Amino acid sequence: MAVNLNPAAAEALAAVAGVDLWVAEAGIKKPGRKDLLVIRLDKGNTVAGVFTQNRFCAAPVQISKAHLEAGVQIRALVVNTGNANAGTGEAGRANALAVCRTLAEELGCAPEQVLPFSTGVILEPLPVDRITAALPGRRPASWLEAAEAIMTTDTAPKAGSRQLALQGQAVTITGIAKGAGMIHPNMATMLGFIATDAAVTRPVLNQLVREVADLSFNSITVDGDTSTNDSFMLISTGKSGAPLIDSPRHPDYAVLKAALVDLAIELAQAIVRDGEGATKFITVQVDGGRSVAECKDIAYAIARSPLVKTAFFASDPNLGRLLAAIGYAGVSDLDVDRLELYLDDVLVACNGGRNPAYREEDGQRVMQQPEIRVRVVLNRGAASATVWTCDFSYEYVRINADYRS
Amino acid sequence: MAVNLNPAAAEALAAVAGVDLWVAEAGIKKPGRKDLLVIRLDKGNTVAGVFTQNRFCAAPVQISKAHLEAGVQIRALVVNTGNANAGTGEAGRANALAVCRTLAEELGCAPEQVLPFSTGVILEPLPVDRITAALPGRRPASWLEAAEAIMTTDTAPKAGSRQLALQGQAVTITGIAKGAGMIHPNMATMLGFIATDAAVTRPVLNQLVREVADLSFNSITVDGDTSTNDSFMLISTGKSGAPLIDSPRHPDYAVLKAALVDLAIELAQAIVRDGEGATKFITVQVDGGRSVAECKDIAYAIARSPLVKTAFFASDPNLGRLLAAIGYAGVSDLDVDRLELYLDDVLVACNGGRNPAYREEDGQRVMQQPEIRVRVVLNRGAASATVWTCDFSYEYVRINADYRS
Incomplete structure (x- = not known):
């Protein structure tokens, strides 16, 4: 049911110097599938991340945050799918640490130098023995295989690369992401890992990861549910030879950020395109607001509304539901x-009501497209925000009613 | 698909002295169905109401609020179904006023003494000529017929009565409500009208209507969408002969309030039981909070989550989704x-994870019931809140994808 989702192609994914990838089959949920990913990093890297705001944040999120805050040199990230290790209390933290310890012994580093990530069913104990038993059998993998190894209900792997030059030096960015449901900002059951061989100091990378997330992974919603496990990690290996970016005012900062945002938006949109049961890809753009925050509030009110989303599924230009969502934002x-509401280029509402020139067939024509842009112009300021979402179909209910069976 | 919804029975509905009911067929959306209700009030009454907080509040809401604020004696309420007269701008207000004017001429009062209400499709012009043409043909009706006349996607009329004594004087309360979707507090596409022959001053009735709404109509959700038209009106005719309640400290205040809350909860729950596509009726109770507000935030996070609601539809004790919703509230x-999570009497989670004694079959047993109580104990204070909701089924999508067709 994915909407114009182009599966990642192996040949389009560039290696990132300083990053080795391994996958393994631990049989966590299903036997024989790749469900374990190791991202090994050369020394000299910096890593920064943003994590779910959910108070029930998963054990691996708690451990990864603690390890990042310890300020040690990170040497590996380890990701399992099939089990989220969330809502698992003290035992869950011990299990996440056991995975770090096993991998650290294999790599000859300290457990604190490993960041653990998990995605899958919550409230089930992590089958830690299967994971630690599978780690020694890991094998080198491509970025495409890495993207496949972190999928849950995803119908296709999500990955992409960008090439750019920083002061004449070639720089590569490659990233992967997963997620197809429970998607809402701050963040969703989404994992994203983007690595670059550019060189960025840790404080600057901390700022960069937040700015990139706000414009990409924190601007999507599938069902409004914020997961316990969301993590977006940015890795800088420094192997490209490009100058060290040690300040947000460094001339390369904006260039690198633009490329990172571009890739992160592609990955975030891929999550929405693969939204559980999605048949339409919807861009909600709010312009002319007094602040980005109010624009985002209105965009999210539209993007989260089950009534709006079922109307999109039905290709029904039930514009009143859009206005109602704006009104309760x-x-x-x-x-x-004073506001104007557009469906693509069709002005549907203004002056507090329907545009007198609006014809139902114009709205109908836009609603039948697989990609639709809803645009609200508030006419009260210069701020804008854009959010991406999908429609709400029978298939969404079926997937989420059957997920555990 | 309604859950244990008992259709209102005519013989259980008591007349309220000082209130006359009329219905008519205006052919607003479908020919031949009752789609117009007039509630005529004797002089000496007081009326108070609470209305949607939606900024796109419908034209009749704007007019009703203005007429109530004018402080004049209200003589009639007029309700149409089939068209919400919302998102209709200046023309919508003129149309709502035209309905008031026509009815006022029929009744020999001023247009300001009439309160208009509408429910149905939004962003469509109100067929005002059909309404004004139908008003003279109105005929006396029972409370049951009144409940029928305001239905939209409701599968059954919603009405109830209570009898009580205030200082030895018999007092009657009878009310009707409608709504089955776009239900969320503050308020939903719900209309509620409760009349009593008790005597209450206008300022006290203003307070009473808010307190009753907070414990009933503002404690339900079907899909989290707040409508443009929600209104809950409380009418006091004073015809019972019971003493005038002129202060919240009057000894009869609490007695009358308890009976009103009891009836309003029955009507509010009937809306949830009739929730679009509902197969389960779910009570979410949060205890031990520091404030009612935080309890209600957590209850609503659970009650609104599409992932939680699809799990209830599937009778799947996917408790992690409940914990995730608590976490992002x-x-x-x-x-x-520190918190505890119960499904009916089954303790499913404590100490940050699954209760070690929990068995899947216990959760499964509760989830298969048509009525389920989710209880969260926060263990940090003495405040509580309860919210009622329903599950999320294929049928919800079908109803909302097909609503206009």
Whole structure:
């Protein structure tokens, strides 16, 4: 049911110097499938991440945050699919640490130098013995295989690369992501890992990962549910030979950020395109607001509304549901008589009601497209925000009613 | 698909002295069905209401609020179904006023003494000529017929009565409600009208209507969408002969409030039981919080989550989704290791993870029931809140994808 989702192609994915990838089959949920990924990093790297805001954040999230905060040199990331190790209390933390310890022994580093990640069913104990038993049997893998190894309900692997030059030096960015449901910002059951051979100091990388996330992974929603496990990690290996970016005012910062945002948006949109049961890909753009925050509130109110999303599924230009969502977005001083609502290039509402020139067949034509842009112009400021989402279909209900069976 | 919804029975509905009901067929959406209700009030009444917080509030909501604020004696309420007169701008307000004017001429009062209400499709012009043409042909109706006349996607009329004594004087309360989708507090596409022959001053009735709404209509959700038209009106005719309640400290205040809350909860629950596509009725109770607000935030996070609601539809005790919803409810200092989660009497989670004594078959047994109580004990205070909701089924998608066709 994915919408214009182009599966990642192996030949389009460039290796990143300083990063080795391995996969293994641990039989966590299903026997014989790749469900374990190791991202090994050469020394001299920097790593930064953003994590779920969910209070029930999973054990691996707690451990990864602690290891990052310890300030040690990170040497590996280890990701399992099939089990989220979330809602597992003290035993869950011990299990996540046991995975770090086993991999650290294999690699000859300290457990604190390993970051663990998990995705899958929550509230089930992590089958830690199967994971630690499978780690020695890991084999070298491509980025495409890495993307495959972290899939859950995804219908296709999600990966991409960018090439750029920083002061004449060739730089590579390659990333992978997973996620198809429970998608909402801050963040979703999504994992994203982007590595570059550019050189960035840790404090600058900390700022960069937040700025990139806000414009990509924190601007999507499938069902409004925020997961316990979301993590987006940015890795800088420094192997390209490009100058060290040691400040957000460094001339290369904006160039690198633009390329990272471009790739992160592609990966974030791929998650929405693969949204559980999705038949439409919807861009919600809110312009002319007083602040980015109010634009994002309105965009998310539209993007989260089950009534709006079922209308998109039905290709029904039920524009009133769009107006209702704008109205309850929580912008308390919004003057609804001043805003304009567009479906692609069709002006459907203005002056507090339907555009007199609007014809149902124009709305119908846009609604039948697989890709639709909803645009709201608030006419009260210069701020904008864009959010990506998908429609709500029978298939969404089927997938989520059957997920564990 | 309604869950244990008992259709209102005519013989259980008591007349309220000082209230006359009329219905008519205006052919607003479908020919031949009752789609117009007039509630005529004797002089000496007081009326108070709460309305949607949606910024795109419908034209009749704007007019009703203005007429109530004018402080004049209200003589009638007029309700149409089939068209919400929302997102209709200046023309919508003129149309709502035209309906008031026509009815006022029929009744010999001023247009400001009439309150208009509408429910149905939004962003379509109100067929005002059909409504004004039908008003003279109105005929006396029972409370049951009144409940039928305001239905939209409801599968059954919703109405109830209570009898009580205030200082030895018999008092009657009878009310009707409609709504089956776009249900979320503050408020939903729900209309509720409750009349009593008790005597209550206008300021006290203003307070009473808010307190009753918070414990009933503002504690339900079907899909989290807040409509443009929600209104809950409380009418006091004063015809019972019971003493005038002129203060919240009056001894009869609490007695009358308890009976009103009891009826309003029955009507609010009937809306959830009739929730679009509902197969399960779910009570979410949060205890031991520091404030009612944080309890309600957590209850609503659970009750709104599409992942939780599809799991209920599947009778799947996917408890992790419940914990995830608690975690993202926005209570930022919540210590998840201290809370307890119950499905009916089954303790499923504590100490930050699954209860070691929990067995899947116990959760499964509860999940298969048509009525389920989710109880969260926060163990950090004495506040509580309860919210009612339903599950999320294929049928919900079908109803909302097909609504206009």
